[in-house]
Amino acid sequence: MAAGTTVRSLTARHAYGMLIAAAVLASTATAQIVFDLQQATARTAPSYSPTYAGHKVIVRGVVSTTALHFPEYTLLPMQDAKGGIVLQSTEADQQLDRYHPGEMLEVQGIVGEHAGMVVIYPSDIRVTGHSAAPKPESSSVADLMGFSKLGRLERMEARVTEIGETTAGPYLLVAGPKEEYKIFLPYGPGRTQSRLPEVEVGDEVRATGVALQYCPSAPYNRWFELVVSDSADIVRTGRSWVIPPIALLTALGAAGVMGFIVWSRERRLRSQRERLRKIYQLGEEILGASSMQTVLSRTTDVLPNILGVTRVHLYVHNRATKTLDTVVPEGEEPLSISLASPPGGTQAGAVACFHYRTLLMIPDIDRSPFPVGRKPADHGPKSVMLVPMLAQNEVIGVLELDQDDRTRDFTADEQALAQHLSNQIAVAVRLLDQRSVQEQLSRTEKMAAVGRLISGVVNELQSPLSSISDLAAKALEKSQASAAEREVAAIAAEAQKASGIVARLVSFAAAEQVEARPVDVNALLHNLIEFRERDWKASGIRVRDLTSRDPLLVLGSEGHLEQVFLNLLVHAEQSLAESSQKVISIRTSVLARRLLVEISFSQPPGSRKAEETAAVLGVTRSVVAGHGGEVRLIDKPNSDPRFEVDLPVASRERSGAVPAPNAPARDASRRMTAMLIEPDEPAQRQLLGLLAARGYRVVPVNNSDTGLELVHRLRFDAAFCSVHAPGLNWVELSERLQSRVGAFILLSDGYDPELSADFEGDGRFVVPKPVQEQELDRVLRSLDSTVAPRSGIA
Numbered sequence: 001m002a003a004g005t006t007v008r009s010l011t012a013r014h015a016y017g018m019l020i021a022a023a024v025l026a027s028t029a030t031a032q033i034v035f036d037l038q039q040a041t042a043r044t045a046p047s048y049s050p051t052y053a054g055h056k057v058i059v060r061g062v063v064s065t066t067a068l069h070f071p072e073y074t075l076l077p078m079q080d081a082k083g084g085i086v087l088q089s090t091e092a093d094q095q096l097d098r099y100h101p102g103e104m105l106e107v108q109g110i111v112g113e114h115a116g117m118v119v120i121y122p123s124d125i126r127v128t129g130h131s132a133a134p135k136p137e138s139s140s141v142a143d144l145m146g147f148s149k150l151g152r153l154e155r156m157e158a159r160v161t162e163i164g165e166t167t168a169g170p171y172l173l174v175a176g177p178k179e180e181y182k183i184f185l186p187y188g189p190g191r192t193q194s195r196l197p198e199v200e201v202g203d204e205v206r207a208t209g210v211a212l213q214y215c216p217s218a219p220y221n222r223w224f225e226l227v228v229s230d231s232a233d234i235v236r237t238g239r240s241w242v243i244p245p246i247a248l249l250t251a252l253g254a255a256g257v258m259g260f261i262v263w264s265r266e267r268r269l270r271s272q273r274e275r276l277r278k279i280y281q282l283g284e285e286i287l288g289a290s291s292m293q294t295v296l297s298r299t300t301d302v303l304p305n306i307l308g309v310t311r312v313h314l315y316v317h318n319r320a321t322k323t324l325d326t327v328v329p330e331g332e333e334p335l336s337i338s339l340a341s342p343p344g345g346t347q348a349g350a351v352a353c354f355h356y357r358t359l360l361m362i363p364d365i366d367r368s369p370f371p372v373g374r375k376p377a378d379h380g381p382k383s384v385m386l387v388p389m390l391a392q393n394e395v396i397g398v399l400e401l402d403q404d405d406r407t408r409d410f411t412a413d414e415q416a417l418a419q420h421l422s423n424q425i426a427v428a429v430r431l432l433d434q435r436s437v438q439e440q441l442s443r444t445e446k447m448a449a450v451g452r453l454i455s456g457v458v459n460e461l462q463s464p465l466s467s468i469s470d471l472a473a474k475a476l477e478k479s480q481a482s483a484a485e486r487e488v489a490a491i492a493a494e495a496q497k498a499s500g501i502v503a504r505l506v507s508f509a510a511a512e513q514v515e516a517r518p519v520d521v522n523a524l525l526h527n528l529i530e531f532r533e534r535d536w537k538a539s540g541i542r543v544r545d546l547t548s549r550d551p552l553l554v555l556g557s558e559g560h561l562e563q564v565f566l567n568l569l570v571h572a573e574q575s576l577a578e579s580s581q582k583v584i585s586i587r588t589s590v591l592a593r594r595l596l597v598e599i600s601f602s603q604p605p606g607s608r609k610a611e612e613t614a615a616v617l618g619v620t621r622s623v624v625a626g627h628g629g630e631v632r633l634i635d636k637p638n639s640d641p642r643f644e645v646d647l648p649v650a651s652r653e654r655s656g657a658v659p660a661p662n663a664p665a666r667d668a669s670r671r672m673t674a675m676l677i678e679p680d681e682p683a684q685r686q687l688l689g690l691l692a693a694r695g696y697r698v699v700p701v702n703n704s705d706t707g708l709e710l711v712h713r714l715r716f717d718a719a720f721c722s723v724h725a726p727g728l729n730w731v732e733l734s735e736r737l738q739s740r741v742g743a744f745i746l747l748s749d750g751y752d753p754e755l756s757a758d759f760e761g762d763g764r765f766v767v768p769k770p771v772q773e774q775e776l777d778r779v780l781r782s783l784d785s786t787v788a789p790r791s792g793i794a
Contacts, residue, residue, distance in 0.1 A: 032108060034058045038082035040111060041118040043147065047218040050118045052111045059085065059120060063103045064134045064153040065210060067096040068229055070186045071168060075119070077151050077210045078105060079134060084151025086212070088112070088119040095125070101133035116215030116223070117150065136208045141176040145224050149211040154226060157206045157237060160199055170196045171225075172205065172234070182225040183207045183234065184214075197231050202240025208233045272413065278306050279417055283424040287431065292316065292327045295428055303401065303421070307414050310381065313400035315350050316429060319679060319702050324350060324398065333637055346384055350398040353386035357395055359415055360386040364407045383408045387418045389426035394726050396426035434709075461498075469495040518553040518650050519561055521595060522588060528565055529586070532573070536584070541576055546587040552595050555650040555693060556627040564620045564631070565597070568643045572601040575641075579603060585642075593649045594629075600642035626698045628689035648689055672717040672783070673697040677707045677725045678747065683769055687720060687747075690776055703727035711740050718743045718783055722769075734764060743783050747771070 035057050042051040061078035068075045068086075076087040076096040087107060089096050099105065109122040136155040143149060144156060158174035158181065165171065169186040183205075185196060199205055209228035213220070228234060282302045289295045292314065300312045314327035315337065323336040324347075337343065342351040349368070353360045362368045362384045381402035389397040399422040401410075410418070472492035525547050536543060554561070569584070576582040579602055587598045617633060624631045629647035674696050678684040684700055691698045699714070701707045704727035707719065719741045721730050728736075734744045743763045748755055756766040765779045 032056045032058050036082050037061055037078075037080045037085045037151070040120070041083055041085055041147070041150065043118070043220070045219075048116075048147075048220040049218065050111055050113045053113055055111050056108070057111055057120070058106065058108050060104070060106050060128070061085065062131055062134055063099050063101050063105060065101055066229060067099070068186065068210065068227055073114075075210075075212075077153065078107075079152045083148070084153075084211075086117065086119050086151050086210070087122050087125070088114060089122065099125070099127070102131050103127050104129040104131060113220070115213070116220035117213045139211075141174060141181045144211050144226060145176060145179075145181060147221075150213060150224075152211055153208070154211045155206065155208045156226060157204065160201050160203050160205055160240075163196065163199070163201060172196065172199070172207075174205070182223075183209070184225050184227050185231060185234075186227065195231060197234050197236065199234070199236050200240050203236050204238030206235045206237050275306050275417060278302060279421055282306075283421060286421075286424050286428045289428055289432075292429070292432065293330050295425060296327045296329065299399075299421075299425070307401060307410070307418065308403075308408075309385075309401040310404040311402040313346075313350075313402070314397065314425070315354075315400070316397040317354065317395065319681075322681070324354060333635065346381065346386075346400060346402070349384060349386050350400055353388055353398050354395055357388055357390075359388065359419055360384075361410050361415065362386075363409045380404075382406060383410075385410050385415070385418060387415075387422040389422045389429070391423065391426035391430050392727070396429045399425060434706075465495060465498050468498075517555070517558075519556055519558045520551045520553055521561070521597065521647070522547050522550070522552050524558065524562055525565060525586060525588070525597070528562065528569060532569060536573065539573070539576075539582070541573060541582040541584060544583060544585040546585060548588050552588060552590065553650040554595055554627065554629075554647045556647075560623045561627070564623050564645065565599075567620055568599050568631075568645070572599055572643070575603045576601055585640075590649060595647045595649050597645040597647070598642050599645075600640045602640050622699060625688060625700045626692060628685060628692050673699070673715070674718040674720060675707055675710065675716045675741075676700045677702075677704055677719070677721040679703070679722060679724060679726060683722070683747070683771075687771060690771065690773060694777075694780060704730070704733045708733060708736060711737055716741045718745060720745045720747060720767075722747045723749065734759075738763070743779075745779055 033052075033055060035052070037059055040052065040057055040059050043049065044051045059078075061080045061084075064077045064079050064084070068077070072090070074089050074093070074096050076099060077084060078087065079085070087096060087109070104127065106126045106128050107120055107122050108124040109120040112119050112121050134153055136153045137149075138155045139149060141156060141158050144154060156174075158176070160172050161175050161180055162173035163170075164173070169184060171185070172183040173180040174183060175181075207226055207228055209226045211224065212227050213224050215221075215223045282298060285298050286295050289298065296312070296314050299314070303309060303312050315324040316327060317323075318325045318336065321336060322339050324339065326335045326337070328334050337347050337351060339351055339354065342348045346365075349360060349362065365380070365382055365384055381404050383403035383406070385401045387399040387401070388395050389399055399418065401418060469492065472488060472495050475488045475491075526545075529543060529545060533543070572584050576584070581602045583602045585598070585600045587600075589596050589598075617631060620631050624645060624647070627647055629645065631643065631645045633641065633643055635641040672695075674691055676684060676687055676691075676698050678687060678700070679702065688698050688700065699710065699716070701710060704721065704725045706727070707721070707725075708728060711719070719737055721733060721744065723730055723746060725733075730746060734746070737744055743765065745765045745767055746755075746759060748766055748768050751768045752766070759766050765782070767775055767779060
């Protein structure tokens, strides 16, 4: 039995075991138990120690080999048909040397344990007969590494992996299925020069010996070994290779694998470089795109070849409606997805991606945790990647990449490329918005120049028209009952009509200086219909006047509103140029104290130009928003497109041209202009209504960056800014605007005394939301007394 301990430790352990056996022999008086060798070697989990340790037993078996001598003890193996066991005595006790292979023994003794091996400490041994010596049983290394072969004579073949020596004798380690197996040749007394046969690592050997175990500590289910009595029991059956075949095959395989890895790496790097080149080229094209339709077209053309996807969708955040609007090719109807209650399918995933501000990858859409599963009849995508479009830490929209034909996991490189491209698209959206703002500012400057030109012309026309009207009136008084009365009356009527036209021009040109007052929208629409009726008849356009005959009053600038409706009517007129059915319908209605003006026209499908419509809406939207309303285009399939203008109906008090309750009385000549930066739509509407009711011109913008750019072009008396305004933070914005606006009013979430104490002063105010009229009036009174009104282009 192999030993990793010193002879002294073996002696102490053996002596301790013999003392226990002697004590048990001396103290027990019970009857002996007759066991077969399988029963005697039974073990108990989890320590796998002998089940019957300390019991007096009688066992019978046949000696399988001569006694095995170790430095401090001797073992005699014996076996029967079911198992094997060893008898143990001290080396000084020579009684075990008297027995030879083939002798049948009946042994009385005590069951014990030595280094994990079940042994019998014999008290009486009797030879009961003779038989042929047991022949060794051929077993594999895997069979020997267990309890069933212990104590039996075995023969095995294996390849040597290590050659070594301990204080108890030399050993060989051979290859096993899970761990190496030991072949041990003990020294024994007088055998200190025992040597192993001439074998080398890698040789194949055949060894014959007794299967034993040397496991000094529990659990005793490890460290099995084959103990041979002589070096002749170990025979070399095969020589080792100079280069073992396995090593050679391993080296060749490693070289092949290495070459394949290098080739694959180079191929992957080449593919990645090609991907990056295409992505960068696509990014440059996107940044220079003139519209989102162009961005969608280029992305749809290039991305499927780069990322292997089937389809590309773009969603852009609409702050005004709080929706994700799909980007569709020219002529198709875009879809708006509510951020509060999105529909099912991948659109719900797009909304989730927008809210979570992170990339969402769905390898199998049918197993997705989001409500994006397909309906039974739906042949939609099987895999989806949703990527947020980020610009300056703000989510601009969502890029959706679909895979229809198979489920797939997008790699980390593919996700990084998609995120990079998505951010490029977000920057492109920002650039398009800025370009739109710049175009609107340019149009504003041109309109201002036109207004100044009209003012000059009107000033020249007002005096002669007034003289003609006065002279016509005097001539009419003198020509009563004469033949010239009809001609003079016609001259007076035409002069009055010309004066009305000039008055409207004056109203439009000088609208910036006109105090907000009640405007009858129905009367205004009737005048515009009459004004354009002659041109419409010449163009074959039929008008359906469905406006109410009762006055519908809103509070605002008549010139501004007249220009809004005139722009919408002219756009509708131009859209009917190629239509066979040229009809314009104008309808007014009131619902929940909101006036709705609908202008519909029978436009041929696909004839509308998105750029022209966007330009018209861009011009009119800010004017209508300044009156507390909104304008929108409704263009659905199978129905005529229509413009909708939604305005708040003026109350009776305001219809009487009296100030709002508690509103400070102000001189109409001191009309002020304010900029409102408020992303929350309800709060924006409330402030627009309150400020318009107090005679303020209001320019609403969506973010601080646009507001800062606008201040460099226009002059504002006051700037209202929410603490949650996207873009430049409000602290830096207030510092940059300090020298450019008369006052900076910060809109906070509720009353914050610390913020008010730290921020207010030197033209800076803090107003909590929701804004109370009394608090707003307090700030406006301070503005009236300290701020000179500003207007015009900077």
